[in-house]
Amino acid sequence: xxxxxxADLHSALGDPSLDAINFxxxxxxxxxxAISFAPGAPNPELLEEIAIERCIERYLDHxxxxxxxxxxxxxxxxxEYGPSQGLINGLIATALKNDFGVAASDQGLxxxxxxxxxxxxxxxxxxxxxxxxxxxxxxxxxxxxGAAKLLDxxxxxxxxxxxxxxxxxxxxxxxxxxxxxxxxxxxxxAPDHANPSGAIMSAAARxxxxxxxxxxxxxxxxxxxxxxxxxxxxxxxxxxxxDRSGSVLLIGTFAKICMPGARVGYLVADQTVRDGACExxxxxxxxxxxxxxxxVNTSPICQAIIGGMLLEHGGSLRRLxxxxxxxxxxxxxxxxxxxxRHLQDLPVAWTRPDGGFFVTLRLPVVVNAALLERSASEFxxxxxxxxxxxxxASGDHQLRLSCSYLAPDQIDEGVARLADFLRTAVPQAAVxxxxxxxx
Ligand SMILES: Cc1ncc(COP(=O)(O)O)c(C=O)c1O
Numbered sequence: 051x052x053x054x055x056x057a058d059l060h061s062a063l064g065d066p067s068l069d070a071i072n073f074x075x076x077x078x079x080x081x082x083x084a085i086s087f088a089p090g091a092p093n094p095e096l097l098e099e100i101a102i103e104r105c106i107e108r109y110l111d112h113x114x115x116x117x118x119x120x121x122x123x124x125x126x127x128x129x130e131y132g133p134s135q136g137l138i139n140g141l142i143a144t145a146l147k148n149d150f151g152v153a154a155s156d157q158g159l160x161x162x163x164x165x166x167x168x169x170x171x172x173x174x175x176x177x178x179x180x181x182x183x184x185x186x187x188x189x190x191x192x193x194x195x196g197a198a199k200l201l202d203x204x205x206x207x208x209x210x211x212x213x214x215x216x217x218x219x220x221x222x223x224x225x226x227x228x229x230x231x232x233x234x235x236x237x238x239x240a241p242d243h244a245n246p247s248g249a250i251m252s253a254a255a256r257x258x259x260x261x262x263x264x265x266x267x268x269x270x271x272x273x274x275x276x277x278x279x280x281x282x283x284x285x286x287x288x289x290x291x292x293d294r295s296g297s298v299l300l301i302g303t304f305a306k307i308c309m310p311g312a313r314v315g316y317l318v319a320d321q322t323v324r325d326g327a328c329e330x331x332x333x334x335x336x337x338x339x340x341x342x343x344x345x346v347n348t349s350p351i352c353q354a355i356i357g358g359m360l361l362e363h364g365g366s367l368r369r370l371x372x373x374x375x376x377x378x379x380x381x382x383x384x385x386x387x388x389x390x391r392h393l394q395d396l397p398v399a400w401t402r403p404d405g406g407f408f409v410t411l412r413l414p415v416v417v418n419a420a421l422l423e424r425s426a427s428e429f430x431x432x433x434x435x436x437x438x439x440x441x442x443a444s445g446d447h448q449l450r451l452s453c454s455y456l457a458p459d460q461i462d463e464g465v466a467r468l469a470d471f472l473r474t475a476v477p478q479a480a481v482x483x484x485x486x487x488x489x
Contacts, residue, residue, distance in 0.1 A: 062196070062199035062200045062202075065199055067196050067438055068196050074434060077426060078432060081427070081430070081432060084426050084430045084431055085430060085460055085464035086433075087432060087433045087434075087452050089454070089455045090408065091454060092306055092374070092454060093377065093457075096377060105357075106128070106358055109138075109357040109358035109361065110128075112357070127354075130350070131346060131350075132353070135159075135160050136160055136347070137354070139157070139160075140156040141361070142360075143156045145366055146159075146302075149366055152288060154290075154318045157332055159316050160316065160334050160337050161353055163315070164313045165301050166193050167345060168301045169197045169238075170197045170200075171337050171340055171341055173197055173203055175333070175336055177236075182233055182235035183206055183232055183233065183235060184203050184238060185206045185237045186198075186206075186238045187208050187237065187239050189247055189440050190240070191244075191246075191273065195438075207440070207442065208223065210247045212249050213251055213252050214239065214241065214252075214255040214256075215259070217258050217262055221266070233268075235269065236269035236270065239272060239289070241272065241286070241288070242279075242285075243279055243280065243404070245406065246408040246436065246450040247408075248404075248410070249403070250404065251286070260293055260294075263298075269297055270289055271301060272289045274288055274301065275303050278375045279378050279405040279406050281405060296320075301316075302317075306371075306454075312352040313349070314353060314355075317337060318334075319332070319333040320333070323336055378406075381461065382403070382407070384453070384461045385453040385465065386409065388461055388462045389409065389465055391462075392466055392469035393465070396472050398412060398472060400412070407453055410448050410449070410450050411448060411449050411450075411451065412447055414447070417445075417449045419435065425471045428474075429467045430467055431468050433449045434452070435449055435450075436449055
């Protein structure tokens with residue numbers, strides 16, 4: 051067999067952003083006893099509670115009782131191929147409406163293989179030519195960066211200012227692109243405790259961004275993965291619920307409130323598609339067409355598990371996420387308290403988010419794979435370098451800590467190890483240089 055030249059493969063495959071997950075898995079595999087703040091994955095203890103068979107039974111009951119199907123027909127739904135658009139759309143649409151005021155019908159959404167497929171599909175369908183540009187609020191989830199790169203979509207960064215992107219910068223970007231014959235086609239934004247910044251967009255910022263999207267005619271790809279971690283009374287309406295102009299596509303995942311292994315997410319795309327003067331149908335149907343050529347349909351068995359879990363919680367997404375939300379809020383609080391306790395005397399700065407899984411730290415030294423290796427081998431603590439969440443070098447002095455994967459009582463020990471590591475990794479010379487820079 052002839053060897054294959056990397057240079058002859060798709061250019062994105064040489065990009066570090068596509069290797070980021072493998073890289074972290076590989077490091078975690080080599081240091082199985084390290085305390086790991088690296089994965090943004092759900093806590094394994096929460097997954098132990100899930101009884102898959104019971105969830106499937108609950109969904110079958112729903113089909114038999116509420117949809118009046120025979121048991122054999124209901125079972126066949128699970129065993130056979132299914133519609134590309136999904137099986138549990140109605141359950142999800144009802145929950146989105148009742149819980150968050152998102153008024154999409156079951157026809158307006160596609161059930162996807164995780165949020166990741168939803169991102170890929172949204173980009174594939176909305177982006178027509180190389181003149182269409184995707185802006186991302188950075189730092190941002192690397193899954194959207196990787197998907198855009200695989201699809202040859204040009205990316206532009208809009209820095210996170212703690213309340214979403216700066217409207218003037220968004221406006222400026224849209225105008226600059228227009229002046230060069232291109233268009234700002236969409237902005238990827240995670241308004242609720244984003245990964246990794248933890249930032250939340252205020253209601254006013256949400257309204258401003260929606261007005262801009264309507265005026266400048268770009269789409270907003272809203273990723274709501276961490277909305278369920280908001281403290282009680284701290285929840286804000288999704289952009290999709292405030293959208294009056296059809297600017298928003300809402301991306302959802304069941305990975306964090308149910309389980310990532312089911313690989314179930316969804317994309318709300320209830321816009322109408324026109325062909326000249328004619329109405330052609332819904333955007334969700336066009337997206338389902340693209341999906342039928344990628345994953346055909348989302349596993350009906352996995353949809354049944356998620357559907358059953360939703361039904362066990364009265365059909366409410368909010369209730370489904372309650373226990374996990376409380377757990378992660380507790381872990382985040384512990385992480386923040388430990389950081390205050392152990393890192394006080396160190397020249398590092400960190401974020402203090404109110405929800406989500408993540409805290410980011412700024413160091414006066416470059417944070418790279420070699421530093422992570424040292425942290426793992428000498429101090430037994432793992433984290434994620436932030437460079438992979440940026441399009442440029444702005445994350446090169448930062449690392450991300452995730453509170454999600456650890457048992458609550460491991461967190462303090464992990465932060466104590468991190469503090470020991472930082473004491474050696476941040477040499478006095480760098481501290482002085484950093485002080486000069488920040489003064
Ligand atoms: C912001 C964000 N969106 C989406 C996902 C992935 O969702 P899924 O597992 O459903 O593909 C993650 C996972 O870490 C995430 O952090």
